[in-house]
Amino acid sequence: GDSVTQMEGPVTLSEEACLTINCTYTATGYPSLFWYVQYPGEGLQLLLKATKADDKGSNKGFEATYRKETTSFHLEKGSVQVSDSAVYFCALSDLYNFNKFYFGSGTKLNVKP
Amino acid sequence: GAGVSQSPSNKVTEKGKDVELRCDPISGHTALYWYRQSLGQGLEFLIYFQGNSAPDKSGLPSDRFSAERTGGSVSTLTIQRTQQEDSAVYLCASSYTPGQGVYEQYFGPGTRLTVT
Numbered sequence: 591g592d593s594v595t596q597m598e599g600p601v602t603l604s605e606e607a608c609l610t611i612n613c614t615y616t617a618t619g620y621p622s623l624f625w626y627v628q629y630p631g632e633g634l635q636l637l638l639k640a641t642k643a644d645d646k647g648s649n650k651g652f653e654a655t656y657r658k659e660t661t662s663f664h665l666e667k668g669s670v671q672v673s674d675s676a677v678y679f680c681a682l683s684d685l686y687n688f689n690k691f692y693f694g695s696g697t698k699l700n701v702k703p
Numbered sequence: 704g705a706g707v708s709q710s711p712s713n714k715v716t717e718k719g720k721d722v723e724l725r726c727d728p729i730s731g732h733t734a735l736y737w738y739r740q741s742l743g744q745g746l747e748f749l750i751y752f753q754g755n756s757a758p759d760k761s762g763l764p765s766d767r768f769s770a771e772r773t774g775g776s777v778s779t780l781t782i783q784r785t786q787q788e789d790s791a792v793y794l795c796a797s798s799y800t801p802g803q804g805v806y807e808q809y810f811g812p813g814t815r816l817t818v819t
Contacts, residue, residue, distance in 0.1 A: 624807065634746075634794070634810040679746065683806070690759065691736065691796075691808055695745035 592617045596680045596694035603670055603701050611665040611697045613654075613680035621682040623647075623656050623663040628677045628696075637665075637678070675701045705729065707811035709795050715817045716785055724780040724814045728797030735778050736808065737770055738794040746794065752778065753800065785818045792816070 597612040615621060625637040625647070638647030643658035652667045665678060680694040708727045716722050728735050737749040748762035752772045763769070767785075772778040782789055792815050796808040 626810075633812045634796075636807045639807060690751055691748075693738075693746040693748070 592619075592621065592682060592684050592690075592692045594680050594682055594692050594694040596678075596697055598695070599677075599698040601697060601699050603699070605672055605701055605703050606669045607701075609665070609667040609670045609674075609699065611678055611680075611699070613663045613665065613694060615661050615663065615680075615682050615692075617661075617682055617684050619684045621684045623654070624681040624683065625652070625654055625663070625665050626679040626681060626693075628679065630676065634679065670699070670701045672701045672703050675699055707795055707797050707809050709793075709811040709814050711814060712812065713815045713817075715819060718787060718818055719784055721781065721783045722785055722816065724782075724793050724816070726778045726780070726795030726797075726811060728776065728778070728795070729799070729809055730776075732797035732799045732809075733775070734798045734800050734806070735772055736796045736798075737778070737780050738796070739791045740794055740813070741791040749780070749793075782816075785816075787818045790816055790818045 593616045622641045624639045626634045627637045628634045638649040640647040640656035646655045677696045679696045710725045733754045735752040739747040750770045751759040767783045770780045792813040794813045795811045798806040798808045
């Protein structure tokens, strides 16, 4: 069945450091891939998405590229800020499974000034 | 426009009592999802409604949990004979899926359930 695996946290970085949060997936159909973010005390919100192989999603300085050959969708940012501290969830939606969503376990990012 | 709303925002109940959690999806959204998020944990899928199809109940942890969606809109998650391990934040999400395509989920603020 479909599933998403992402690196365990917490990840602690200093401000302006580079960030990579790994995400790999297993899907039987043609998934679309997402990163959701949950800031402290807030609900989940979409950060970025990619709908087909080689697509790059980007938002707020974050990027992720849909790599079908490695079944990956790693989240990257060149220079993190304290305000990026949050929990990040990788997810997939499988068109051939009625758009059911599958979420990873979440990775907590702490950015220190 | 209005987002997904959930009520109550907080619920404290005694062990053994039944609780009902409500979700109002975004108007016109055909798909509705319930998740559970325990403290410091990821999202645990509970149940998924898609249009008029039979719901996917594969994530419900026990027969104490049930959910319904009336008229293709509002959904109620019911937990009977609550246990302390049911304490968590229950999240509802909806999405618009008129056909083939990619549709993001919109999440509600959640209901924090505490079983004492």
